[in-house]
Amino acid sequence: MIARITSILIFAMFVTGCVTTNEVTGRSQFITIPASQDEALGLQALNEVKDSNDHVQTSGAMVEKVRRIGQRIVKVSDNPSLNWEFIVIDEPVLNAWALPGGKVAVYSKMIENLTEAELAAVLGHECAHAILRHGAEQVSRSQVQQLAVVGLGAAAGLATEDEKTASLAVALGSLAAQGFVALPHSRDMELEADHVGTIYMAKAGYDPRNAVALWKKMSGLKEGGGSQPTFLSTHPSDGKRIERLESRMTEYLGYYKP
Numbered sequence: 001m002i003a004r005i006t007s008i009l010i011f012a013m014f015v016t017g018c019v020t021t022n023e024v025t026g027r028s029q030f031i032t033i034p035a036s037q038d039e040a041l042g043l044q045a046l047n048e049v050k051d052s053n054d055h056v057q058t059s060g061a062m063v064e065k066v067r068r069i070g071q072r073i074v075k076v077s078d079n080p081s082l083n084w085e086f087i088v089i090d091e092p093v094l095n096a097w098a099l100p101g102g103k104v105a106v107y108s109k110m111i112e113n114l115t116e117a118e119l120a121a122v123l124g125h126e127c128a129h130a131i132l133r134h135g136a137e138q139v140s141r142s143q144v145q146q147l148a149v150v151g152l153g154a155a156a157g158l159a160t161e162d163e164k165t166a167s168l169a170v171a172l173g174s175l176a177a178q179g180f181v182a183l184p185h186s187r188d189m190e191l192e193a194d195h196v197g198t199i200y201m202a203k204a205g206y207d208p209r210n211a212v213a214l215w216k217k218m219s220g221l222k223e224g225g226g227s228q229p230t231f232l233s234t235h236p237s238d239g240k241r242i243e244r245l246e247s248r249m250t251e252y253l254g255y256y257k258p
């Protein structure tokens with residue numbers, strides 16, 4: 001019985017102890033991973049990508065371009081001091097992603113199809129994901145879902161002590177290692193990254209109307225068939241994103257100094 005109560009208490013402490021207010025957005029976020037671990041976790045995940053994918057580029061013309069635009073964004077962002085790293089994955093995929101600690105990847109098909117300002121919109125969006133800690137937040141949400149299952153099992157007395165310990169370890173460990181790239185961001189996180197990312201691109205000297213141009217172009221590329229446009233994800237729809245961006249364009253243009 002004491003073990004059961006302890007399990008429930010640990011679960012409750014775990015859940016309630018991790019709500020922080022994001023300094024950039026003012027939104028409450030549930031994150032179980034301390035910010036001090038972002039760098040190590042992001043670097044570990046990045047190294048796993050580099051080790052397992054022969055198409056990763058860390059030098060050359062495409063990387064130089066992405067790095068140059070990325071650094072312009074980072075300089076005016078809310079967290080220039082992260083250990084930023086930009087890589088290119090030379091694959092015919094319309095995608096880009098960001099890892100905790102500021103590790104950003106752009107696929108070559110994006111670079112080939114977008115103008116510099118549209119690429120700045122992509123990089124603004126990805127840098128915003130990293131700064132707003134969306135990867136850690138997504139992994140934390142998944143951990144809670146797993147822990148809830150473990151906790152309920154424990155409360156009902158269904159699991160032995162060994163089973164509980166084992167599944168708790170799995171719940172905490174496995175997602176942190178793989179989740180950052182694999183787990184899709186929620187709809188709200190996507191819209192938040194669009195918003196903050198467009199402010200960054202405008203502050204960096206890129207006309208923010210190119211963020212709208214980017215989503216329109218991505219829609220067109222999607223309709224044209226070809227490879228899966230994973231950057232669009234399934235939510236929110238590009239129509240929704242465009243509508244949101246257009247409704248706040250006056251604000252974004254206020255940050256834009258050509």
Ligand SMILES: [Zn+2]
Pocket residue numbers: 125129185190193
């Ligand atoms: Zn995104």
